[in-house]
Amino acid sequence: MDRVKKQLRCSDRLQWQVATEKVTVAVLDTGIKAHPDFGDRIIAFGDFVNGRQTLYDDSGHGTHVAGCIGGSGKLSGGRFSGIAPTCRLCVGKVLDEKGEGSIESMYEGILWVLENRLRYQIRVLNISVGIGESGTKKKMKELTDLLEAVCDLGVVVVCAAGNNGPAKGTLSPLGESRSVITVGCNEDGFFGARKDLCENYSGRGGDNLPYRKPDLVAPGTDVVSCNVNWYRDKRGGYRNAYIKKSGTSMATPIISGAAALFIQKFPNSNGKQVKRRLIYSARDLGEEWNKQGWGMPDLEKMCSYY
Numbered sequence: 001m002d003r004v005k006k007q008l009r010c011s012d013r014l015q016w017q018v019a020t021e022k023v024t025v026a027v028l029d030t031g032i033k034a035h036p037d038f039g040d041r042i043i044a045f046g047d048f049v050n051g052r053q054t055l056y057d058d059s060g061h062g063t064h065v066a067g068c069i070g071g072s073g074k075l076s077g078g079r080f081s082g083i084a085p086t087c088r089l090c091v092g093k094v095l096d097e098k099g100e101g102s103i104e105s106m107y108e109g110i111l112w113v114l115e116n117r118l119r120y121q122i123r124v125l126n127i128s129v130g131i132g133e134s135g136t137k138k139k140m141k142e143l144t145d146l147l148e149a150v151c152d153l154g155v156v157v158v159c160a161a162g163n164n165g166p167a168k169g170t171l172s173p174l175g176e177s178r179s180v181i182t183v184g185c186n187e188d189g190f191f192g193a194r195k196d197l198c199e200n201y202s203g204r205g206g207d208n209l210p211y212r213k214p215d216l217v218a219p220g221t222d223v224v225s226c227n228v229n230w231y232r233d234k235r236g237g238y239r240n241a242y243i244k245k246s247g248t249s250m251a252t253p254i255i256s257g258a259a260a261l262f263i264q265k266f267p268n269s270n271g272k273q274v275k276r277r278l279i280y281s282a283r284d285l286g287e288e289w290n291k292q293g294w295g296m297p298d299l300e301k302m303c304s305y306y
Contacts, residue, residue: 001068001080004219004254007188009300012078014261015085023264024088025069025124025256026117026155028109029062031055031093035226036238037071037081044090044120048108049101058097060228064245065128066091067226068253069260075241080224083257083299084264090120095129103139110146117155123263124156126256127174128249144177151179154271156263158183158256160248161214162203168290169206171213181259181275182213183252185220186292188285197221198246205290214293215275216282220251258297265303277302 073081162172185198198220205213281302282295
């Protein structure tokens, strides 16, 4: 996360500015495990897969994603902090230990966020899930309609473009929604010509939509964040606290964190204003639109004037 923050011009000053209100980011994923970098900021948990009441993450994906958004970096001296390290987290488990889930569990999770948005002061919803074409078109339409309803109530919804690129028209169906912020991967040359870069398989927009997608890109290759398998050794030290992961699942929470950071500074902003500010602060990377969207946000620029 250290190099990611540099690429997005996310300084310590921006990250730790005093919030005028509590900003909560909801995360629908594989769950979350308590980690020193989260402290007491995990304020709610719902399990729509196994119905358990206590925090858990049998995959590790959700914990890593949550760390990209709001990990404090406590165990790394701040080096691997998330983009918005003071935000609160509201986590719904909608995927199993293999990272797989159903339209029904996702629907339940989104409905839970919708019903609890005021109770937990949810301002951002992160969905680092690339749902395929499973299920009926009717069920998918119901899911996207519910997601649109969340957006209409002012919540900033950030969805992964998915990892089925690089052909045109390979976005995750949730990422095709007009109102959500759809995030693809781009490393902006950081790794040179490596062939296994996330941007080489990031989902891309197609000619089937009346608007252009994805909206934005962020780094998604070898992103270091919280590891579900951390532990304390006999001397009381922490081990295995962080891990590298790659995919649009990692790029997505970076943009969710950026949205939370902006709302932290400008709490009266509505969802449309946040999306517009993210887009207008983006740096054009010179890629095709269906790969980069508006580009990669510049967080110093984003938060400098409003």
